[in-house]
Amino acid sequence: xxxxxxxxxxxxxxxxxxxxxxxxxxxxxxxxxxxxxxxxxxxxxxxxxxxxxxxxxxxxxxxxxxxxxxxxxxxxxxxxxxxxxxx
Numbered sequence: 867x868x869x870x871x872x873x874x875x876x877x878x879x880x881x882x883x884x885x886x887x888x889x890x891x892x893x894x895x896x897x898x899x900x901x902x903x904x905x906x907x908x909x910x911x912x913x914x915x916x917x918x919x920x921x922x923x924x925x926x927x928x929x930x931x932x933x934x935x936x937x938x939x940x941x942x943x944x945x946x947x948x949x950x951x952x953x
Contacts, residue, residue: 867923875916882912921949 867875889905925946933939 867920867927871919871923875919878912878916878919882909882916885909885912917949921946924949 885905886909889902889909892902892905925943928939928942928946933942
């Protein structure tokens with residue numbers, strides 16, 4: 867993973883962490899459930915996006931720097947595909 871991609875992922879994670887803290891405060895302030903759910907949905911979308919970026923970077927790396935062992939290369943690609951399907 868490139869340093870720029872790593873930095874982008876870490877920034878997204880920090881933003882998501884801030885969203886979660888905000889949700890905790892919303893619950894403590896007894897805000898409306900629909901508002902809390904809306905924010906939780908935003909967090910879920912953010913995490914899904916981060917997962918997608920990580921899997922895409924992994925797959926990109928597999929294709930740009932193929933393993934000399936074809937079976938090992940195929941296994942790496944299948945792992946990336948399984949991570950996408952699991953999501």
